[in-house]
Amino acid sequence: MTDLHYSLAGKKVWVAGHRGMVGAALVRRLKNVDCEVVTVPHAALDLTRQKDVENWIAETKPDAIFMAAARVGGILANDSYPVEFLMENIKIETNVFSAAHASGVSRVMFLGSSCIYPRLAAQPMNENSLLTGPLEPTNQWYAIAKIAGVMMAQAYRRQFGRDYISCMPTNLYGPGDNFDLQESHVLSALIVKAHLAKEANSDSFEVWGTGNAQREFLYVDDMAEACVFLMEHYSADEPINVGYGKDIAIRDVAQTVAKVVGFSGAITNDLGKPDGMPRKLMDSTRINALGWRASTSLEDGIAKTYAWYLEHET
Numbered sequence: 001m002t003d004l005h006y007s008l009a010g011k012k013v014w015v016a017g018h019r020g021m022v023g024a025a026l027v028r029r030l031k032n033v034d035c036e037v038v039t040v041p042h043a044a045l046d047l048t049r050q051k052d053v054e055n056w057i058a059e060t061k062p063d064a065i066f067m068a069a070a071r072v073g074g075i076l077a078n079d080s081y082p083v084e085f086l087m088e089n090i091k092i093e094t095n096v097f098s099a100a101h102a103s104g105v106s107r108v109m110f111l112g113s114s115c116i117y118p119r120l121a122a123q124p125m126n127e128n129s130l131l132t133g134p135l136e137p138t139n140q141w142y143a144i145a146k147i148a149g150v151m152m153a154q155a156y157r158r159q160f161g162r163d164y165i166s167c168m169p170t171n172l173y174g175p176g177d178n179f180d181l182q183e184s185h186v187l188s189a190l191i192v193k194a195h196l197a198k199e200a201n202s203d204s205f206e207v208w209g210t211g212n213a214q215r216e217f218l219y220v221d222d223m224a225e226a227c228v229f230l231m232e233h234y235s236a237d238e239p240i241n242v243g244y245g246k247d248i249a250i251r252d253v254a255q256t257v258a259k260v261v262g263f264s265g266a267i268t269n270d271l272g273k274p275d276g277m278p279r280k281l282m283d284s285t286r287i288n289a290l291g292w293r294a295s296t297s298l299e300d301g302i303a304k305t306y307a308w309y310l311e312h313e314t
Contacts (some may be wrong), residue, residue: 006107006163009034014062016047017069019053019175022111022169025224027064033228037039038062038133039128046131048088051096057103060082064107066227067096067149075138082141089145097152101162108164109231110153112239114282115143116168118232125285127238136277154237166239167230168284174220174301175308190254192305194261195314204221204266205258211251216281219301221308222294229292244294253298260302 012029017023018039026110030037038060045056047069071088078085093110100108117125118133130150134142149166178189184192190207197205226242234240253268284293296304 004110006230006235007274011063011229012036012038012061012084014038014040014057014060014065017216020068020070020072021172021174021178021220022227023066023068024176025174025220026068026227028130028221029224029228036099038306044194047095050091050095050098054099054102054167056225057096057099057105060168061103062100062105064231065096065100065105065109066231067093067108067110068244069096069110070146072105074185075300077183078142081107086141086145090148090204093149093152097149097156097164100164101156101160106157106163107231108119108153108162109227110149110166111163112150112166112168113143113228114168114170114241114280115139116146116150116239119144119277124243124281125241127241127286129130130239138217150239153239155251156271157237163235165230165234165236167234167287168239168241168282169223169226170241170243171214171280172218172310175312176220177305179309179313185311186215187253187257187302188305188309189304190257191261191309193256194263195309197265198261198263201240202265204268205263206268206270207254208270209275210271211267211269213250213275213277214247214279214281215250215253216244216247217253217298217301217303218242219296220296222296222301227294227297228286229290230287231303233290234287240286242250242280242287243284243290245284247279247281250291254301257302257306258298260306302312 119136121129153164153166173187178184194206
């Protein structure tokens with residue numbers, strides 16, 4: 001692992017996927033860097049169209065790229081559209097990496113996902129567990145595509161000496177999250193449930209499963225901070241994990257959300273729904289050793305996320 005010193009100051013930086021939760025956080029963070037941030041909406045550039053991507057990168061000539069663009073969704077979406085989740089993500093990755101190389105882009109960061117690790121990986125999950133066991137069946141198509149992205153970054157490093165890297169975020173939340181109960185992940189869903197229960201003066205709101213499952217959550221602006229840090233300080237073949245550093249039981253997350261939202265009723269459990277993996281925690285030893293740690297507590301992050309939800313989603 002190399003402690004790189006690459007400055008984004010004075011560089012032209014493309015945030016691919018700037019309208020997503022992570023991409024938007026990266027744009028916010030880069031406002032504090034003396035660089036030129038470039039973005040392009042999907043309507044103007046479809047990243048699954050190879051020639052269009054090649055032409056756009058050749059014309060725009062970014063010095064560095066944060067690859068935060070992806071086809072994403074929850075368990076139902078992954079299970080319903082495996083072709084789209086596999087093919088669209090592989091197309092996006094292939095097109096951006098190949099066009100970046102052809103145009104001589106010096107730095108590319110690929111954002112993966114914790115789902116690339118085996119379903120039964122030892123906890124906390126470290127980078128060496130990649131490809132050591134079967135994936136979680138419900139999102140294996142997306143996971144395979146993300147693994148392909150990691151391998152592409154490695155391949156361009158090894159064959160062409162390109163300084164391309166990959167980082168693997170844990171469960172993210174924050175402004176710009178998906179608050180649709182049919183598609184959202186657990187923390188944003190809990191915020192919506194608690195808010196609706198409060199507004200309706202309900203006695204309770206419901207949590208899926210027993211509430212015993214342990215999950216790790218990272219505020220998205222901390223993730224953006226980590227991405228900028230790694231772009232400037234990390235250079236290695238291996239992907240690098242980005243996590244909060246500790247996990248928490250879902251029942252305790254629900255209680256924290258209720259406190260922040262101001263809901264004082266009961267929290268019940270739908271035992272007919274699954275818990276999912278008993279525990280999912282990233283090993284962030286490598287990024288911590290470089291000098292980065294998350295700074296936003298779970299309660300503070302939930303408060304900021306709820307404030308954003310009230311302003312934009314209600």
